[in-house]
Amino acid sequence: MLELVFIVPILTGIIAAFIPVQLGRGVLLVSAVLHLQITLMGWLGKISPAATGYFNSAPEGMLVLLVTSFIFLFISIYAVSYMKETQMNNESVFIGCMLFFLASMSMVALADHLIVLWIAIEATTLVSAPLIFLNRSKAALEATWKYVLICSVGIALALLGTFFITLSMDLAGVDVPLTFSSLSAVAAQLNPIWLKAGFIFIIIGYGTKMGLAPMHTWLPDAHSQAPSPASALLSGALLNCAFLGVYKVHTLMYGAGMGDYSSQVLIAFGLISMVVAGVFILNQSDYKRMLAYSSIENMGIIAFGIGIGGLATYGAMLHLVHHSLIKSSLFLSAGNILMGYGTKQVKRVGNMAQLFPKSFGSLFAGFAGISGFPPFGIFISELLIIIGAFQSGQYLSVTIFIFSLVLIFAGAARIVMRMSFADTDQEVLVEEKMLRVLPSYALLLTSLALCVWLPDQLYQTILNAISVIGGAVHG
Amino acid sequence: MIQLADAFLAVILLSVLLSLASNRLKALVKIMALQGIMVSLIPLFLAQHQTLEGGALLLMQVMILIKGLLIPGMLFMAVKRVSIRREIEPIIGYHASLFTGLMLILASAFITDRLQVAMPGNQVLLMITAITTLSAGLFLMMSRRKAITQVIGYLMMENGIYLIGTALAKQTHTMYVVExxxxxDLLVAVMVMGIILNNxxxxxxxxxxxxxxxxxx
Structure with missing residues (x-):
């Protein structure tokens, strides 16, 4: 009954909506701990999915599930303190939706049936929409409207793509359940033209949700307008879930012998996303938007790495883990800064190093991490992707890749330096609290620790996940 | 039976054209209700779905309830609450929209012809209707300013996708839980959009x- 991993948050979410807020915060924490425990039990092989026609524990799904569950725990600790200190209206809605959001993302991670995956991804949009417009400001409303509409339309196209894949089954006379696990066994027999059409629609659909340019337009708005714990979750967990949809269809394409085609598409989308992110980061005036564009960049890096294949796929999977850890930490730090200064404008924030030394530490370390400096994990993953790209002889692509990384570093460095050291006349509104600082440090430390010591089970799971598309560490 | 299906499809096509040309929001919602019911009824008349099981019938009823009653009902309430009657100054005018709609039908016929998919029961009109509905929905979303009309465009697009699904898929794949x-999801999506709309x-x-x-x- 690994399905408990989404049943439990649904139930606790319903409970949280009806009980007093103080109790609700406790429910949030308890659910987070419980969720991590169930996930770990799944990892240890103690429990496996019961409804095998709909769900299974594929390695890539388990990886995403573990990352989601892990960062959710720290985000919920942060959120408890955050809720106490901000005047949040509808706190019980917030707690309930956070839990439903966790549930829908867990469902994505476990989904094996193509349409169940679609249902779960659409559900993530719907339950996270209330999180974004919690503030009820005009800007938040606009962000939510764009988010719901653009993502719903995108995901509807993915449904069309799913129907095309069923058609490719019918035309080839293949009669198996509509699940990824059974389809990948017969992928070579599927009708290639309709599989290809399905892939295109699905990458546009789930790519919208993943934030790949040029379908990314909702992402900076939604991520900057949501309350910081929700932004951290959107960026650190939701994007991975959408990526999972793209990745699973890519494995089908690879199995059908059209891996070259889908790889090229992934590389193209990846590079476009990175360049777009770089251009928009350069003159960014809002630090939460900067982080959002950085998420677009990192999703681009992951798509690029998967497209390159070989060693780079390992790098991409590693990148997924480390990006989630570091980016959610950064959004939590950004939340502290927003609470402290009361503004998202870079030019009104300054002198963080003295006013908010702890948040400054986590933001600066996170910035170093996300830019690919050692000792954080993104250094290793980006290096592996670059080496993999050189190995496969994609010199032009890798040149654009490195150029975009430099561009983004330049843009982000200017913003972070300005926030950390420049003068400001802004007053300190809220002092930083230990409970709000520790989660971001903990997430950063995890990334650091995973660099030095990657548990064997994690390593094996990543290898299992990428072996389907010919990815390996050696050779 | 086949002729009946064609008649239903013709009504769907007409409802698409009507929705592109109408500027009264209440009328638009009523058209959507009609379209929703027609779309839900289509599987009844398809050759490959002749042997209807209990599950399929139940699902069809739920679908009529949701697409024909609940969703239009919510939209109707939204139209009333925001007290707007018509779409003023659409980005693309009504005559031009109607013309685009006709062009879309032509394009869909062309695409269906080119696709050369051996449709079960040779339902060419079904595919044409489906592609027209889908693309007209997208067009409606882009060419109108009011948020409500955009929701209606989304619904129309979803109807088109459902039609493509029924046109293409064999019934063996149909799993009622999944459908x-x-x-x-669709119902909740419209609910969420309605709430945001209100705000x-x-x-x-x-x-x-x-x-x-x-x-x-």
Missing amino acids: FGVLL INSAFDDVDTGFLEELKD
């Missing part, structure tokens, strides 16, 4: 998406 999940209305005193241009780089 029900898709419907539920937009109270924040801006209008549901014109022209106001939603604050956030950009």
Whole structure:
């Protein structure tokens, strides 16, 4: 009954909506701990999915599930303190939706049936929409409207793509359940033209949700307008879930012998996303938007790495883990800064190093991490992707890749330096609290620790996940 | 039976054209209700779905309830609450929209012809209707300013996708739990959009998406 991993948050979410807020915060924490425990039990092989026609524990799904569950725990600790200190209206809605959001993302991670995956991804949009417009400001409303509409339309196209894949089954006379696990066994027999059409629609659909340019337009708005714990979750967990949809269809394409085609598409989308992110980061005036564009960049890096294949796929999977850890930490730090200064404008924030030394530490370390400096994990993953790209002889692509990384570093460095050291006349509104600082440090430390010591089970799971598309560490 | 299916499909096509040309929001919602019911009924008349099981019938009823009653009902309430009657100044005018609709039908016929998919029961008109509905929905979303009309465009697009699904898929793939999940998602989506719509209305005193241009780089 690994399905408990989404049943439990649904139930606790319903409970949280009806009980007093103080109790609700406790429910949030308890659910987070419980969720991590169930996930770990799944990892240890103690429990496996019961409804095998709909769900299974594929390695890539388990990886995403573990990352989601892990960062959710720290985000919920942060959120408890955050809720106490901000005047949040509808706190019980917030707690309930956070839990439903966790549930829908867990469902994505476990989904094996193509349409169940679609249902779960659409559900993530719907339950996270209330999180974004919690503030009820005009800007938040606009962000939510764009988010719901653009993502719903995108995901509807993915449904069309799913129907095309069923058609490719019918035309080839293949009669198996509509699940990824059974389809990948017969992928070579599927009708290639309709599989290809399905892939295109699905990458546009789930790519919208993943934030790949040029379908990314909702992402900076939604991520900057949501309350910081929700932004951290959107960026650190939701994007991975959408990526999972793209990745699973890519494995089908690879199995059908059209891996070259889908790889090229992934590389193209990846590079476009990175360049777009770089251009928009350069003159960014809002630090939460900067982080959002950085998420677009990192999703681009992951798509690029998967497209390159070989060693780079390992790098991409590693990148997924480390990006989630570091980016959610950064959004939590950004939340502290927003609470402290009361503004998202870079030019009104300054002198963080003295006013908010702890948040400054986590933001600066996170910035170093996300830019690919050692000792954080993104250094290793980006290096592996670059080496993999050189190995496969994609010199032009890798040149654009490195150029975009430099561009983004330049843009982000200017913003972070300005926030950390420049003068400001802004007053300190809220002092930083230990409970709000520790989660971001903990997430950063995890990334650091995973660099030095990657548990064997994690390593094996990543290898299992990428072996389907010919990815390996050696050779 | 086949002729009956064609008649239903013709009604769907007409409803698409009508929705492109109508400027009264209440009429638009009524058209959507009709279209929803027609779309839900289509599987009844398809050759490959002749042997209807209990599950399929139940699902069809739920679908008529959701697409024909619940969703239009919610939209109707939304139209009433925001007290707007018509779409003023669409981005693309009504005559041009209608013309585009006709062009879309032509294009869909062309695409269907080129696709050369051996349709079960040779349902060419079904595919044409499906592609037209899908693309007209997208067009409606892009060519109108009011948020409500955009929701209607989304619904129309979803109808088109469902039609493509029924046109293409054999019944052996149909799993009622899964189809029900898709419907539920659609229902909740419209509910969420309705709530946001209401909030937009109270924040801006209008549901014109022209106001939603604050956030950009």
